[in-house]
Amino acid sequence: MKVKYCLNCKTTVEPQKSFNAILCFLLFAVWIIPGIIYLISYSIKEPQCPFCKGRVWGSPEQVTSQATLQTQAPRLNSKAISYCPSCGEKLSDSNQDFCRYCGTKL
Numbered sequence: 001m002k003v004k005y006c007l008n009c010k011t012t013v014e015p016q017k018s019f020n021a022i023l024c025f026l027l028f029a030v031w032i033i034p035g036i037i038y039l040i041s042y043s044i045k046e047p048q049c050p051f052c053k054g055r056v057w058g059s060p061e062q063v064t065s066q067a068t069l070q071t072q073a074p075r076l077n078s079k080a081i082s083y084c085p086s087c088g089e090k091l092s093d094s095n096q097d098f099c100r101y102c103g104t105k106l
Contacts, residue, residue, distance in 0.1 A: 008054035015047030015057075 005012050019042055028035035048055050082091045086104035098105055 004057045005060050006049040006052065006054055007056045007058045009049060009052040011049075011051065012060075013049050013051065016050050017042065017045055017047050 003012055003014050024035060024038055027038050046055055082094055083089065084091060084099040084102065084104055084106070087099060087102040089099060089101045091099065091106070096106055
């Protein structure tokens, strides 16, 4: 099968169809017509991503071009707010040497 790039989970995967052999056997055992309907629906079914079960395919270039557009026009805040890299608490002063909550050196 052909390898495709999934836009949902952003990975390169081999799309797969899920076939339920037990269900197919039971449908054929009960009556032949439901089993035939199941086989026809399986043949029509579109392959999906094995990780996220999505059916949205694209190329990695589409994702990178969208990412570069976003990085070219960053939003600027008029007021810079800094946070502690360890605990995530907002720092009251930008000249602090240590976080007053967890003691991490800044």
